[in-house]
Amino acid sequence: MEISVIKIGGNVIDHPEKASEFLRAFAALPGYKILIHGGGVLASRIGKSLGITPQMVDGRRITDAKTLEVVTMVYAGLINKQLVAQLQAFGQNAIGMTGADGNVVQSVKRPVGAIDYGFVGDVVAVNTDLLASLISQSIAPVICAITHNKQGQLLNTNADTIASTIATELAKSHTVNLFFCFDRAGVLMDEKNDESLIPLINEDIYEELKRDKVIHSGMIPKLENAFEALHKGVNHVWMGLPENLHLAVKGKNAGTTIQSLKYGLF
Numbered sequence: 001m002e003i004s005v006i007k008i009g010g011n012v013i014d015h016p017e018k019a020s021e022f023l024r025a026f027a028a029l030p031g032y033k034i035l036i037h038g039g040g041v042l043a044s045r046i047g048k049s050l051g052i053t054p055q056m057v058d059g060r061r062i063t064d065a066k067t068l069e070v071v072t073m074v075y076a077g078l079i080n081k082q083l084v085a086q087l088q089a090f091g092q093n094a095i096g097m098t099g100a101d102g103n104v105v106q107s108v109k110r111p112v113g114a115i116d117y118g119f120v121g122d123v124v125a126v127n128t129d130l131l132a133s134l135i136s137q138s139i140a141p142v143i144c145a146i147t148h149n150k151q152g153q154l155l156n157t158n159a160d161t162i163a164s165t166i167a168t169e170l171a172k173s174h175t176v177n178l179f180f181c182f183d184r185a186g187v188l189m190d191e192k193n194d195e196s197l198i199p200l201i202n203e204d205i206y207e208e209l210k211r212d213k214v215i216h217s218g219m220i221p222k223l224e225n226a227f228e229a230l231h232k233g234v235n236h237v238w239m240g241l242p243e244n245l246h247l248a249v250k251g252k253n254a255g256t257t258i259q260s261l262k263y264g265l266f
């Protein structure tokens with residue numbers, strides 16, 4: 001099977017028209033596909049309205065008990081169900097899931113190190129049989145950023161990490177392409193200017209641009225997850241605007257293609 005694992009960013013989801021345009025394109029994509037989403041922007045906004053100040057470290061949310069309640073309601077509830085309902089309207093059968101549903105993504109609470117992330121989960125297992133079974137029935141899994149530890153505890157996991165891990169696990173027995181759709185044309189030299197697109201990036205360029213703070217915040221976990229996926233057998237990793245996804249799936253760039261020096265592509 002050739003499978004497309006597609007991650008949609010919270011900034012896109014936050015704009016109903018852009019989200020709808022993306023979902024229409026997702027529904028029209030041929031082949032086997034899985035959608036992963038977060039919704040960090042809305043979670044921060046709703047949290048703030050409840051008096052909870054968001055705290056992010058390198059693009060990852062510090063998740064205390066109250067924040068966990070908010071992100072569960074926002075990701076697993078409102079956003080997940082809205083996405084599924086819209087996909088149904090576009091003729092794409094879909095099923096919305098947290099990691100606990102069907103035990104699809106199991107994680108462990110991140111150990112406290114220099115930073116205590118609270119209820120944040122690191123993925124340890126993916127139920128790839130269930131995913132393969134759903135997609136073979138033309139049902140697209142729509143998976144949010146909430147995972148579980150199989151001991152009754154829900155955990156918050158960065159959605160880019162979930163996308164990368166699901167892609168990696170499926171890549172053990174299938175050809176998998178991973179697409180990160182977000183609110184920029186790709187990795188940029190100037191994050192405010194889509195014209196400054198870097199069409200190809202490898203580990204060395206990434207490290208240099210991270211050091212120079214050209215790459216920062218949410219772009220750090222996105223790129224780290226992208227490289228991790230390539231190192232672990234994912235066929236192709238791309239990031240860019242949702243409106244260019246249809247080009248990316250045909251192998252046309254129109255965004256940033258991630259390449260690994262470890263596998264000698266240069």
Ligand SMILES: Nc1ncnc2c1ncn2[C@@H]1O[C@H](COP(=O)(O)OP(=O)(O)O)[C@@H](O)[C@H]1O
Nearest residue numbers: 009010011182184187188191214215216218219
């Ligand atoms: N070099 C860069 N190129 C593009 N975006 C960057 C860069 N550095 C930082 N960013 C920021 O990273 C954001 C994407 O990360 P994030 O908000 O986590 O994405 P998502 O919308 O997928 O959740 C962009 O909206 C941009 O503000």
Ligand SMILES: CC(=O)N[C@@H](CCC(=O)OP(=O)(O)O)C(=O)O
Nearest residue numbers: 010038039040060061145158159
């Ligand atoms: C642990 C952690 O950082 N979890 C993320 C999960 C959501 C997410 O990744 O959403 P975006 O794709 O919109 O960024 C968070 O709560 O922000």
